[in-house]
Amino acid sequence: MKYIVFEGFAGEQIPIIFPKRILHEEMREQVPYSKVLSAGYVLFNNDKFLCYGDVKELNTRARQEEDSQIIAEHLLKLSQ
Secondary structure, three states, X not given: OEEEEEEOOOOOEEEEEEOOOOOHHHHHHHOXXXXXXXXXXXXXXXXXXXXXXXXXXXXXXXXHHHHHHHHHHHHHHHHO
């Protein structure tokens, strides 16, 4: 899977996870007014998220530990 972390209007970090067949820049176009904080690829392995890679088209990269935590916390909130 791929992901982008956007900055929300209130300054919160919002991850969007999407399939590999969608380009990062295509997903970026869907959220035009938000700032991109990071982007890359994400795997779920051994009960944790692993974020990695860089996205030259968006001039950004994965923040490995920070993004993994943001994604996990966001999904936990959604499941409650």
